[in-house]
Amino acid sequence: MARRGYELTDREWAIIEPLLPNKPRGVARVDDRRVLNGIMWRFRSGAAWAEVPERYGPSTTCYNRFVRWRKAGVWDRLLSTVSAEYEGDLVMIDSTCVRVHQHGATGKRGDPGDRGMGRSRGGLTSKLHALVDARGRPIGLRLTGGQVHNACEAEALIEVIPEDATLLGDKGYDSNAIREAAAARDIWANIPNRSNRKKRFGFSQWLYKQRNLVERFFNRIKQFRGIATRYDKCPENYLAAIKLVCVRLWCAH
Template sequence: MSRQQFDLTDFEWSIIQSLLPNKPRGVPRVDDRRVINGILWRFRTGSPWADVPERYGPYTTCYNRFVRWRKAGVWDHVLHEVAKAFDGDIVMIDSSCVRVHQHAANGKKGDQDDGCMGRSRGGLTTKIHALVDADGRPIGLDLTAGQTHDSRMAEPMLKDIGKGAIILADRAYDTNALRALAKEKRAWANIPAKRNRKETFPFSGWVYRQRNLVERFFNKLKQFRGIATRYDKDPRNFLA
């Protein structure tokens, strides 16, 4: 089978192959690389799982393995292992909203769990929070409802940064709590101060230019239609 446009390259497969569960015994299963390519096809196109082409195996296999590995923490493990190589000197944090499709928004009436969906300027939305390194690789990801303020997730996502790190973020993250966390970690919060700030803080516009990497990360992420629009009802599946 020839490689399709969005399939894993040999180099990409060599990185994640050893991070996947190994099942040497039992009934032979559909090849992992083939299934992951099917999962990527689904998110790249935003199509229903039932439309996954037969060349990737049964669509039920793609869906079931995606969910089973999510429950087993496989996708978190892959992100964690890839993030080990990150350059810890500079980290960038930002967020971006995605619209929630009506198929994902049909939760039970009166349910207290918002499923990381909320009303914002764009209607019913989910906000993706991302922490990336100096090469634009993701270190951490999380979800909230669309109307949640960006700074709400800053502290939990930055709690494990190393000493002496440089934090790059826009004005939305200029909070006393985040600056106190940076001081505690002996990090430098290179964040432009809000216009109503009376205090002044050290700020380098030249270093701040590097923050475009987190913007470019979201740009690449949203090339996947299944992420640019949320079709998954379960927020854990969407985050995975």
């Protein structure tokens, strides 16, 4: 029997099924729900693709479909669709570092860039930057190397926040550039002032207490061992896996 949390519930499948590609070419493909459960099993367990149980079909089918649909933008469309109507009046921003396993750190010759990995205090790590709504559901995600400062990705995430919203962030986001980017969209940045800041900004401690929702979000996705530790060499595959887990979080609400 499958362990709880490894497979899609009937409710989750009812939401996801209509959003999947429904026009297979040539030979009929292996049942989508079966394969999707195999993909979920892989990231929930943190095991290698080759160890995906036979009940989910050939492990190569699970891997190939995961990658093929990632390249086709299926996972992006899934997350975009289920998160289309979110509570945007209050949003929280933060980041979390993820250790890169040695299997994910070995790249091929000629691989471009840093592949979303970098040296930080914890060794070789990736950093996930996230924006969540008032119910702790993700509305923006970005992946960088672990050494990248939070403020470097904040402006890009602010672009997805609706106007007149309130943004909660810790002192790491207290910069003039971030506050100006938020103000340009009529967003109030409720961010505590750094001790050395000369110009002080209004700050609500009561609202700030709700920022823990973004930390809870990180805790929830890290229940998937394949997310808590990065085993994937390809940054696009790792970020796609995070988005797929996020789809389940949205379906649960």
